[in-house]
Amino acid sequence: MDTKDLLDSLTDAELRFIAEGDYGVDADLHLDELVKLLREQDGVLSEGQYWYPYEVVELGAHSLKPGHAREFAACTLLVIDAVATGYDTSTRLDWKFDERASDYDRLPTPLRDLVLDAYLGVGLGNTDLPSA
Numbered sequence: 001m002d003t004k005d006l007l008d009s010l011t012d013a014e015l016r017f018i019a020e021g022d023y024g025v026d027a028d029l030h031l032d033e034l035v036k037l038l039r040e041q042d043g044v045l046s047e048g049q050y051w052y053p054y055e056v057v058e059l060g061a062h063s064l065k066p067g068h069a070r071e072f073a074a075c076t077l078l079v080i081d082a083v084a085t086g087y088d089t090s091t092r093l094d095w096k097f098d099e100r101a102s103d104y105d106r107l108p109t110p111l112r113d114l115v116l117d118a119y120l121g122v123g124l125g126n127t128d129l130p131s132a
Contacts, residue, residue, distance in 0.1 A: 001110050003077050003118065006070065007043050014071050021056040030056045043078060045087045054082070058091070064103035072103065073111040077118050084122045093124055 010018075015038075019031035033053040037043060045054060060075030079096070082088035097104075097119055104115050 001114065003081075003114060004043070006074055006077070006111070006114060007038050010038065010070065010074055014068075014074075017068055018056055018060045018071050018075060019053065021059040026052065037078075043081065044085075045078075045082055054088075057082075058088075061096075061100075063100075064106060069107050069111055073107060073115055076100070076104075076115050080115075080118045080122060093119065093122060097124055 015031060015034055016027070019034055020027045022030070030053045033049060034056070037045060037049065037053055057075045057078045060071055061079045064072045079088065079091060080093060083091050083093050104112055107115065
């Protein structure tokens with residue numbers, strides 16, 4: 001599985017979960033923009049998507065919720081890409097990695113590997129997590 005496979009395979013329920021990440025506020029608008037981002041834009045954010053859907057993408061990457069590993073990994077991968085492409089100039093990936101390391105360690109191995117590979121791909125070299 002690669003990032004594209006994961007993003008392309010997100011179910012309607014998983015997309016809805018992400019879209020409702022801001023306490024359900026504007027969930028339908030977030031969902032429409034999230035679907036557009038993933039199905040029409042190949043996961044590449046464009047100008048004007050800083051709030052819809054990027055706000056819920058960022059929130060989805062903030063913590064691993066039980067039963068929602070795929071959503072968390074997908075959001076994390078989108079944030080890493082947004083930072084790498086210069087779309088997101090506020091997020092510090094080194095801080096994000098340090099803050100979320102225990103969440104990444106709890107991901108199923110294929111998702112964990114995707115996230116760690118993405119960090120390595122943007123030059124964050126110390127992605128050795130402690131074993132659980």
